[in-house]
Amino acid sequence: MNIDRRTILRAGTCLGALAFAGGISSVAFAARTPSSRRVESLLARMTIEEKVGQLTLYPDDVRPTPRPINPDINAQAEARERSAFQFAEVRAGRVGSLLAGTGVELGRKLQEAALQSRLGIPLMFGADVLHGLRTIFPIPLALAASFEPDLAERTARAAAEEMSAVGVHWTYAPMVDVARDQRWGRVAEGSGEDPLLASRFGAAYVKGFQGGDLKSPRSVAACPKHFAGYGAVMGGMEYNSTDLTERELLQTHMPPFEAAFRAGAVTTMAAFNDIDGVPASGNRHLLTDLLRGRLGFQGFVVSDAASAEELVAHGVAADEADAARQAFNAGVDVNMGGGLYKRHLPTLIASSAVDAARLDEAVRRVLTVKEQLGLFDDPYRSLDPQREAREVRTPATLALAREAATRSIVLLKNEGNVLPLAAGRKVALIGPLSDDASNMDGPWAPWAKTGEAVTLAQGLRGALGAERLTVVKGAEIAKALPGGIEAAVTAAKAADVVVLAIGEGQDMSGEARSRTEIVVPAAQQALAEAVAAVGKPVVAILSCGRALALEGAVRNAAAIVVGWFLGSEGGHALADVLTGRASPSGRLPVSFPQVSGQQPFYYNHKSTGRPQLPGENAFFKARYSDVSHQALYPFGHGLGYGGVQYGDVELSKATIDRDGQIVASVTVSNRGDRAVDEVVQLYLHDESASVTRPVRELKGFEKVRLGAGASRKVTFTITRKDLEFVGGDLQMRAEPGRFQVWIAPSSSAGKPVTFTLQSPV
Numbered sequence: 001m002n003i004d005r006r007t008i009l010r011a012g013t014c015l016g017a018l019a020f021a022g023g024i025s026s027v028a029f030a031a032r033t034p035s036s037r038r039v040e041s042l043l044a045r046m047t048i049e050e051k052v053g054q055l056t057l058y059p060d061d062v063r064p065t066p067r068p069i070n071p072d073i074n075a076q077a078e079a080r081e082r083s084a085f086q087f088a089e090v091r092a093g094r095v096g097s098l099l100a101g102t103g104v105e106l107g108r109k110l111q112e113a114a115l116q117s118r119l120g121i122p123l124m125f126g127a128d129v130l131h132g133l134r135t136i137f138p139i140p141l142a143l144a145a146s147f148e149p150d151l152a153e154r155t156a157r158a159a160a161e162e163m164s165a166v167g168v169h170w171t172y173a174p175m176v177d178v179a180r181d182q183r184w185g186r187v188a189e190g191s192g193e194d195p196l197l198a199s200r201f202g203a204a205y206v207k208g209f210q211g212g213d214l215k216s217p218r219s220v221a222a223c224p225k226h227f228a229g230y231g232a233v234m235g236g237m238e239y240n241s242t243d244l245t246e247r248e249l250l251q252t253h254m255p256p257f258e259a260a261f262r263a264g265a266v267t268t269m270a271a272f273n274d275i276d277g278v279p280a281s282g283n284r285h286l287l288t289d290l291l292r293g294r295l296g297f298q299g300f301v302v303s304d305a306a307s308a309e310e311l312v313a314h315g316v317a318a319d320e321a322d323a324a325r326q327a328f329n330a331g332v333d334v335n336m337g338g339g340l341y342k343r344h345l346p347t348l349i350a351s352s353a354v355d356a357a358r359l360d361e362a363v364r365r366v367l368t369v370k371e372q373l374g375l376f377d378d379p380y381r382s383l384d385p386q387r388e389a390r391e392v393r394t395p396a397t398l399a400l401a402r403e404a405a406t407r408s409i410v411l412l413k414n415e416g417n418v419l420p421l422a423a424g425r426k427v428a429l430i431g432p433l434s435d436d437a438s439n440m441d442g443p444w445a446p447w448a449k450t451g452e453a454v455t456l457a458q459g460l461r462g463a464l465g466a467e468r469l470t471v472v473k474g475a476e477i478a479k480a481l482p483g484g485i486e487a488a489v490t491a492a493k494a495a496d497v498v499v500l501a502i503g504e505g506q507d508m509s510g511e512a513r514s515r516t517e518i519v520v521p522a523a524q525q526a527l528a529e530a531v532a533a534v535g536k537p538v539v540a541i542l543s544c545g546r547a548l549a550l551e552g553a554v555r556n557a558a559a560i561v562v563g564w565f566l567g568s569e570g571g572h573a574l575a576d577v578l579t580g581r582a583s584p585s586g587r588l589p590v591s592f593p594q595v596s597g598q599q600p601f602y603y604n605h606k607s608t609g610r611p612q613l614p615g616e617n618a619f620f621k622a623r624y625s626d627v628s629h630q631a632l633y634p635f636g637h638g639l640g641y642g643g644v645q646y647g648d649v650e651l652s653k654a655t656i657d658r659d660g661q662i663v664a665s666v667t668v669s670n671r672g673d674r675a676v677d678e679v680v681q682l683y684l685h686d687e688s689a690s691v692t693r694p695v696r697e698l699k700g701f702e703k704v705r706l707g708a709g710a711s712r713k714v715t716f717t718i719t720r721k722d723l724e725f726v727g728g729d730l731q732m733r734a735e736p737g738r739f740q741v742w743i744a745p746s747s748s749a750g751k752p753v754t755f756t757l758q759s760p761v
Helices: 005-009 037-045 048-054 071-079 082-091 104-115 140-144 149-165 185-189 195-210 246-253 255-262 284-294 320-330 340-350 356-372 385-390 395-408 456-464 484-494 522-532 570-578
Strands: 056-059 097-099 124-127 267-269 300-302 410-414 427-430 469-472 497-503 538-543 559-562 644-646 661-670 676-686 697-706 711-719 737-744 753-757
Touching: 037 356, 048 056, 048 340, 048 356, 082 104, 104 385, 124 356, 140 149, 140 185, 140 195, 140 395, 149 195, 149 385, 149 395, 195 246, 195 255, 195 697, 246 255, 255 267, 284 320, 300 356, 320 340, 320 356, 340 356, 395 570, 427 456, 427 484, 456 469, 456 497, 456 570, 469 484, 484 522, 497 522, 522 538, 538 570, 559 570, 661 676, 661 697, 661 737, 676 711, 697 711, 711 737
Parallel strands: 056 097, 097 124, 267 300, 427 469, 427 497, 497 538, 538 559
Antiparallel strands: 410 559, 644 661, 661 711, 676 697, 676 737, 737 753
């Protein structure tokens, strides 16, 4: 019998909403997701097949991506009867969401098919839009270098408006994994190696994607990923196991998720990796005890692509049915990929291997998010052909892309003030990434059109004039180019300064792009050596999705600029910085190592019992015999075109009681003749605690504008919460004792002052 969809879907008022129940120490646990009468009315009328359908997320066979994202998923799509089969499944109510499809015309037809199902439950369309759809913003790692979460929120808002204009309701972003090993390809997708920075940016992305009103047709649901510990894969190898204690998991890898949930994220994605021998997608302790019990998350959990099926390959599930049982009972509500739940959940429920109440709870979570998105009231929200025609890749979004790219660029070195480029000087722009639009966007930009991005050559031609610029490719990204080095050397001899555009191609970073040696490819290194031998000043522009270990002529270049993958307006942004139209203001969100073999390396490491202190002999210390335990360029480092000096750190008092606070301040002064943006960073160290603590931890930062010759006093308020850590009992605690404080331009700079946290009376 057909039931009037309007009667069901518009009935009742909301009885509750998704809410974050507390901090990482919270023990609150909601056994049932708050839901509306409308959701409960639907749930009561659904068959098991229809319920399982809501938990099924297929690749969109009707609207495949222009460039494949995951070859395995695409192969599955090709093996099916594609769109005809998918339309039939949707009409039968056996699909709840579709993955990676865009386009209003066919999106409306798919939604129409869903509304023709027995209960008329609308589809939810999802996509991996990490840093823009058609307007491509800097990769998340690059944007983290801005140290401006508000800027990230603005780019996420713009991306949400653009993706929602082509029919997307749900983005599988942000990635909030804390990346501790630069060999891992997915470093590019996150905000670096520090939990606080990742937390601030993760929350900003969620706010930007979801906006002030999730029901708005210009908002999309966010999906912080990958829960959890994925940034700690051993050896930086993609999909690898982790070796994490629960304390480290809670201390380092949970805070960004906590921040994202506090910001209102309504979904999250389970990770590929295992934790303590149990894969995340089958880990009840992780997905239920910690995620829902400790963090209080009430949205739904989606698997990563086929991560539930992979429980078999992990060796913890006997077969597909067992994998479905484990994943579902652990807490994976929605299966992404190949229809695992569709094939096995009905039988598992019939045999009582899966509780029917667990099924209802998962469906309730999905329907609640669909209701929060406004899909029941307006199934065609975000499927407006007029918006699609006029709100994609607009002048406003391109202007924002240029601003974001400019503020993400990091100047590592500037010997002899070779930058900004002096007026009238002849420039030889050399390297495979000089004029390559196909490598400007970076990973996870499948909807970008090749050729739309502005290259460095285009940007410099506009800024310098064609008569001052010679462009020579010199080499391919990964191999020599016949005659390339000779042409590059000739161009260098005729120039006053050489700009080397080198580094990674965009397919060298991202998912499944782990590298054992994080260096400039050999063909490009040979090019750099030959050009440097000419003797002209060299400016190295690094395209990369991770920190690199710099060698030889690249390491010794007069100036080094980290140009990341900057997106649609990257060439203009780089030209703005190189010519002095803008001063570089980015700071490193990851440590650049001296050599690849230092990985995993991160600034907030432990001291060990044998740290090598300044002036001490290197033998029998915690270091490698051939390289110190230091970064080549540390986390937080970056230069501008001014000369910023820091005064002494001042504290408002010498002690802080249990519930008190202390104010730390410093005066920063620009001694240069250009305005600069300085990222002032607050670090703390607990000198004596019940468990070992990092040598420094970032606890705050502020980006301040300093005019030429200007000074400014910057203050930070330190409270007991800033002193807390996860203790041996896995609870948050702040212990009495002495703490060191730095306010400095990087994680290795500055002189500390101390204060004492008093014992409770």
